[in-house]
Amino acid sequence: MADVTNRSTIKEIWKYIRRYRIYLVISIILAAMTVALTLYVPILVGHAIDNIIGPGRVDFSGLTAVLIRIGVVIAVTAAGQWVMNTVNNRITYNVVRDIRDEAFEKIERLPLAYIDSHQSGDIASRVIADADQFADGLLMGFTQLFTGVMTILGTLFFMFRINIWIALVVVVLTPMSLLVAKYIASRTYDMSKLQVKTRGEQTGLIDEAINNLKVVKAFSRERKTVEEFDEINERLYDCSLKAVFFSSITNPATRFVNNIVYAAVAFTGAAAVCGAGFAGAITVGQLSSLLSYANQYTKPFNEISGVITELQSAIACAQRLIGLINEPPETEDGTEVIEDVTGGVDINNVSFSYTPEQRLIENLNLSVKPGQRIAIVGHTGCGKTTLINLLMRFYDVNSGEIRVDGKDIRSVTRHSLRRAYGMVLQDTWLKTGTVRENITMGRPDATDEEVRRAAVAAHSYGFIRRLPDGFDTVIGEDGGRLSQGQKQLLCITRVMLCLPPMLILDEATSSIDTRTEISIQKAFASLMKGRTSFIVAHRLSTIREADLILVMDSGRIVEQGSHSELMKKNGYYARLYNSQFKL
């Protein structure tokens, strides 16, 4: 099962690598070349050493020829290595860039349902951290796995050419280091798992305690918290020590195996030089080559086990990333472009729920005439925000239809539908950039004067002017140091500048004090005259002036009418309203 998904992931990854297959071919050729040349050097050094047997027995002309040859070989090898490294970098970074671009494009086209049901940190970490780890694994795979395998094969080839018996000694003994490494890894697995788990537990406590340190301090609970922390810290010490120590045995142990191999080669090799019958004669130079091969041969063995775990986690990361890219996008877009919307909205028999088990909106009917002001009230979870999700077509209705100016919103393009609305939400969202960039989001071509007028109308001009660089002040991540109220004012300014034919205000003034709110509403009222608006609020004072108040409860409209009509009715709305005055 896992194998199948791995294989399909690799197939998907190949789609991205394929674009750079020429580079890949170059890389493989160069790797083969540099490995072969690197392995050739010890042979040449062996030849050189064979030219210097003893006093008066040095063949200088032969030696010089060999040394020149070594020089040429290392120059070519070094050049090849550099080009190969550069090419590998290029492949890796380009592939990751392509995947990231594609993932980001997908994020812009994911259905809101996906975004709402996944943590933002999780999605972002796929695009960034997973892609990064994938890049590391890919690069390591290219540079180490391939050259490692080539080195092993190449050394075997050269060793067998020099002396079969000695080569056999190496071949038989070396896998021991793999076995040792594997044995240690399997022993340490449980310990490192325990370490990861304990560390996670501690991080959880740290997160909670430090994020809410002020609460901890308000209740004078510092000592108790430190005690809880220390209890985990002690456990972490025990399992970390074991995990760190046992895993660090791997290196000495494999190095020991290498030393044994080295001694064995020294012995059989020396015996062979002396002409022991079993081995077939070799020279001292060849012995020196064999010894250096014995070192080189074992190194990739030790590395490869590391590379394979790295590659496995790289594939796991790629899987998550590709999983995101392969998510189904938003449903088919409409084709018609609606323009000059007058603002008539008809909701006919609409039913909708986020999950099939939990019914939310059922058979909702509503007819809004252009220019009407609709207020929606009700308890949390009654479906207010859901209605807005449907109007903006962030979600599609399950059944029924919503019409704007008589057109089913599924038949028009999302862009043209959404452009017809101006939206201010309770969750203020500002992008990192200047104040101006944020305000002109809906109308990048607005003049400075228009921007200023919108800011004045939205009562944000005062504080913007006091910012260090006015409209050009850069706002940091998530609005930076602006207060919640100031952020809301900026979001309102953004909509004021666009003046769309329809308006959605979802708790848009919840963080603004009531006096400023009234002036903003006045500005809205004059600027938006004749525009349809939907207002969600729980301050009833905000709602009173609406043409039509919808009182919602569990997805249904339980009452509707104007403020005075509903008060007269003395029902749900009247109770809600009167609770403001009661103690």
Next chain:
Amino acid sequence: MRKLLKYLADYKKESVLGPLFKLLEASFELFVPLVVAAIIDKGIANGDYAYILRMCLVLVALGVIGLVCSITAQFFAAKAAVGFSTKLRHALFSHISSLSHTEIDRLGTSTLITRMTSDINQVQAGVNLVLRLFLRSPFVVFGSMIMAFTVDFKCALVFAAAIPVLALVVFGIMLITMPLYKKTQKGLDGILLKTRENVVGARVIRAFSKEEDETAEFKADNEALVHVQKFVGRISALMNPLTYIIINAAVIWLIYKGAVRVEMGELSQGMVVALYNYMSQILVELIKLANMIISLTKALACGNRIADVIEVKNSLKNGSAKQGVPDAPAVEFDNAALTYSGSKETAVEGVSFKAMHGETIGIIGGTGSGKTSLISLIPRFYDVSGGTVKVDGVDVREYDIAALRGKIGVVPQKAVLFKGTIESNIKWSGEDITDAAAARAVHTAQADEVVDGKDGMAAEVEQEGRNFSGGQRQRLTIARALAKEPEILILDDSASALDFATDAALRGAIKALPYNPTVFIVSQRASSIMYADKIIVLDDGVPVGMGTHRELIRDCEVYREIYYSQFESEATDNG
């Protein structure tokens, strides 16, 4: 970083023995080429099999000694590193817990968390690495050179020339690439921010149809990042080929020089092989050293970040008073002012009032008018920058902080619970709270239905109370503050997620409490505070009115505006 070393003090023995055994291992390794030279020069030259076998057994013995030494070294290094980080973690955590609000504000919690977690882990890895390798690699490099000198002085001069050149290349490339790596890290942070922003702001981006623009911006940032990455990649790709060339050029020179000396009878063939082997050992160690220095720089940077936090001193000095003066007002402000550190403007100033035992004080004002700043002076979250604040007739600065805060129950704006059960959260302020008291607190906080809806007091609470809605959390945090039956109860806009009816019921229940606490209610809703014994109206950090609802409606312009903006009136027309 040096300041952190004291946490290593308990592991002095380990931190000395670790590197020492590592050195031992390395020195035994240095004998290997000499043994091989002996095999060639004596064993092979004389055809002495017994000698060859003996020497090969010496090689194995060297391997065994090396194994024992290095495992011992690994153990001491692991013990010192893990012990060090455990102590450091404890010290840092208790230090952070002891910081006052002023320092928490200045440092910011997210960075404190990274320092507590990933930074300490990096430092642990760094210490471990240093104890294991830092002495080893230079030792092998220079040891090889010294051994080369013992073999043959003239040939060893090649080593003396090659090593500085190698060092120059290795450190040069590192110096050039390190700032560039920092730049790629920044680029990565940039695209991370962009991605997160686009996920969080998906609704707004789509509402404004900005998808294409955002994608184009992302692609440009991404391309810029890749550009730097490739550039750094090209430079660091030089490392291996260059060191390879230098070492092998040295080998060529060495062999030629060796050949000349062999010809003159001053050197043997085996010695040339030995010199060649030393050169190869240097190459291997250099690669390890370069990798290590990168992780070491990282660990050092992290260590400095931790040291920075530890150096931050708590700005609140603890007092000694445990008890107040009988019959004094519960809370008394005298011309109190608060200026946050690093800010030029006062957050609140000129506040004077008395709150008698059992009174309810309402505090109202617009966004950013200083309401929360005012009440945070009572539990001494911050020190006044002028005037005094007294609780039970004693200046809050004279109190033992724990004793002061023990009198006060605070319900913060941000309603957050802690991992555990509902019960552990309600009884959070002390183990001595009885079940009956906890149940009473839940009842007063209108949280009975929350507890019942979640299968009782034993119901599990996830981290930060994620498995509860905002309104549920708010009621439970109120219950948490009530459970210890505080003398003073502070509700900082704590009813914002409650509907008006529940809010009213809550206020009624608090009013009826038998232990009669002094209550401070901070709110933007006039309805929440209009029945208070005394209402303080704040505007831009200054009290602009104080009195009962009736008095303020008559005398206070700001209060009137707030009130009428929320309630119907003949006098105003807010259409």
